[in-house]
Amino acid sequence: MQLHDKPLIAILLVAFIPSASVIFGIEIIDNELFSQIFFVSCKIWIFLVPTVWYLKVEKKSISKNLPTKEGIFFGLITGIIMSLIIIVTWFLFNETLDIDGMVEILQSNGLDSFNLYLLGMFYWIFINSLLEEYVFRWFITIKSSELFGSDSIGIIFSAAMFTLHHAIALHLFGFIWWQTLIACFGLLSAAAIWSWLYIRFRSIWICWLSHAICDVAVFAIGYTILF
Numbered sequence: 001m002q003l004h005d006k007p008l009i010a011i012l013l014v015a016f017i018p019s020a021s022v023i024f025g026i027e028i029i030d031n032e033l034f035s036q037i038f039f040v041s042c043k044i045w046i047f048l049v050p051t052v053w054y055l056k057v058e059k060k061s062i063s064k065n066l067p068t069k070e071g072i073f074f075g076l077i078t079g080i081i082m083s084l085i086i087i088v089t090w091f092l093f094n095e096t097l098d099i100d101g102m103v104e105i106l107q108s109n110g111l112d113s114f115n116l117y118l119l120g121m122f123y124w125i126f127i128n129s130l131l132e133e134y135v136f137r138w139f140i141t142i143k144s145s146e147l148f149g150s151d152s153i154g155i156i157f158s159a160a161m162f163t164l165h166h167a168i169a170l171h172l173f174g175f176i177w178w179q180t181l182i183a184c185f186g187l188l189s190a191a192a193i194w195s196w197l198y199i200r201f202r203s204i205w206i207c208w209l210s211h212a213i214c215d216v217a218v219f220a221i222g223y224t225i226l227f
Helices: 007-014 017-028 032-057 069-096 099-108 114-148 151-172 177-201 204-226
Strands: none
Touching (some): 007 032, 017 151, 069 177, 114 204, 151 177
């Protein structure tokens, strides 16, 4: 069997790992140290598998293409627009959320410390979002497009996988069903836009720029909750 002709195998090796990370890390593994080890192991896995698949299985070289000015413009505009939508949605629905429960969860993870919050913010904005773009927008989007023979279906499938593990996290975070549904609509839309950006410009840096701007808005809201 030629693995490079099997995009489904490539997808299955990584697509559900983020969801497993959330479920096991938050709900199943009680020991905090083991939970963190599992979390980090999943992050390493979803970075290494696409890399090894691309370099060793498909025997391709790493692209060194820089983002275009048009791509950067699209990344900025989409990021700013979606961030504004996030902020408006927060102001419309924040009184329906269990803020005390959220604060309790954040405090249990030590994020009520300002320095630790800054460290977490740096990680999620500059590292985790880039890793998600690397996995979902580059690897899963492309492999899904190959599997289904359609960029449009590839975009939808990749966006659905991205939304899945966030939906699980939001549920475990205390969101009720309709709040999770609204959030999932936003997540699915954002993920589809980022996948479309990758298909159009073939650069994860453009998708990451848009994603990172949205994460800034999310952490700004988190700051108002905690401090």
